[in-house]
Amino acid sequence: MFKRLMLYENVKSSLEQLTILLILITSIQLGFGQTFTLIPTDIIGVNYSSVNWVDYDNDGDLDIFITGSTDSWHGPGVTKIYQNNNGIFNEVSVGLNIGIWESSTEWGDYDNDVALDILFTGKAGSSFLWGIYHNDNGNFSFGGRLPNILYGSASWGDYDNDGDLDILLAGWDVSNSEPNTYITKIYCNDNGNFNDISAGLTGVKYAGVAWGDYDNDGDLDIIISGSSNTSPYGDITLIYRNDNGNFTNINAGLRGGPQKLDNSLGVNSGLI
Numbered sequence: 336m337f338k339r340l341m342l343y344e345n346v347k348s349s350l351e352q353l354t355i356l357l358i359l360i361t362s363i364q365l366g367f368g369q370t371f372t373l374i375p376t377d378i379i380g381v382n383y384s385s386v387n388w389v390d391y392d393n394d395g396d397l398d399i400f401i402t403g404s405t406d407s408w409h410g411p412g413v414t415k416i417y418q419n420n421n422g423i424f425n426e427v428s429v430g431l432n433i434g435i436w437e438s439s440t441e442w443g444d445y446d447n448d449v450a451l452d453i454l455f456t457g458k459a460g461s462s463f464l465w466g467i468y469h470n471d472n473g474n475f476s477f478g479g480r481l482p483n484i485l486y487g488s489a490s491w492g493d494y495d496n497d498g499d500l501d502i503l504l505a506g507w508d509v510s511n512s513e514p515n516t517y518i519t520k521i522y523c524n525d526n527g528n529f530n531d532i533s534a535g536l537t538g539v540k541y542a543g544v545a546w547g548d549y550d551n552d553g554d555l556d557i558i559i560s561g562s563s564n565t566s567p568y569g570d571i572t573l574i575y576r577n578d579n580g581n582f583t584n585i586n587a588g589l590r591g592g593p594q595k596l597d598n599s600l601g602v603n604s605g606l607i
Contacts, residue, residue: 376424378417381405385440389451391416391429392473399424402457404436412436412459430475431468435459443491445500446527452478456487456506463509465489482518483510485540492546492555495580499524505542505559519544519559521582534582537573539563550576557582560591567591 384403391398399417412434417424435457442451450472456465463485467478487506494501505519517538522529539561546555560572567573570591575582 376417378424378426379405379413379415381413381436383436383438385438385455385457387440387442389442391442391451391470392418393450400440400442400453402435402438402440402455412438412457414455429473433459433464433477435464437486439488441490443500445491445524447499454489454491454502456484456489456504458485463507465504465506482508484518485509486542486561487540488542488544488561490544490546494521494546494555494577495523496554502529503544503546503557505536505539505544505561507540508538515564517562517564532580534575536575536582537563537565537567537571537584539571549574554579 378399378401381401381403384401386402387400388397389400390396391400396419398419400415401417402412402414404412413436414431414434416427416429416431418427435455438455438457440453440455440457442453444450445452445454445467446469448470450470452470453468453475454465455468457463463483465482465484465487468475469478482504484504484506487504489502489504491500492503493499494503501524502522503519504522506517508516508518517540519534519536519538519542521532521534521536523532536557536559539559542559542561544557544559546557548554549556554577556577557575558572559575561570563569563571572587572589572591574585574587574589576585
């Protein structure tokens with residue numbers, strides 16, 4: 336039985352708070368006899384977080400990318416990369432200057448320069464945002480953003496099969512003058528410029544989004560989950576079929592469920 340693949344443990348006393356990040360918290364004996372062993376690290380402990388394995392420097396091994404809050408309740412946020420050097424993970428300074436928490440993160444090469452870039456949503460100080468960090472040979476620069484998103488999720492996917500990665504984004508648009516504006520949008524990648532295609536998707540907060548070709552017709556469909564304040568109301572899970580770039584709700588009859596816990600923690604990679 337698989338348990339959590341990655342988690343942190345907070346140990347508090349009157350004198351100090353010791354936060355230890357553990358990779359593979361327990362040894363798990365699989366049915367075919369393979370054993371996993373706990374690896375202690377010096378990686379910072381965080382909550383309201385997101386974490387990814389990624390070979391950001393193209394050296395052939397997986398590094399660790401982590402965002403989250405270093406406080407037991409809210410902020411300040413951190414955004415860090417730990418480089419893998421023969422199994423030892425060392426923090427590196429690569430230009431990730433915006434510390435975020437309540438975060439969702441995903442890697443993809445949106446500009447086809449053979450270096451993985453970062454797509455993220457989260458909270459930075461008192462601001463809510465989403466954006467892109469562009470990877471230039473292992474150094475990152477902030478590539479801008481569109482709406483300010485809270486309780487969001489974002490994912491790369493080439494919905495129009497033109498060879499570059501587009502963006503699926505959902506969450507609470509706190510930059511909108513209208514209160515409680517929830518969105519789910521597709522932004523088409525046009526030579527690195529991202530434009531809303533007005534796909535007509537139901538907006539959600541406490542969002543989870545993913546691409547996948549469920550009907551094997553060669554283009555990426557969408558599944559979204561979260562809390563909606565338009566029809567259909569409440570906690571929802573919807574599948575939209577992609578027909579040559581037009582998206583239709585297939586009314587799959589999936590049961591909607593509360594997403595508030597997992598997605599406010601930025602869990603978007605199936606690790607928990």
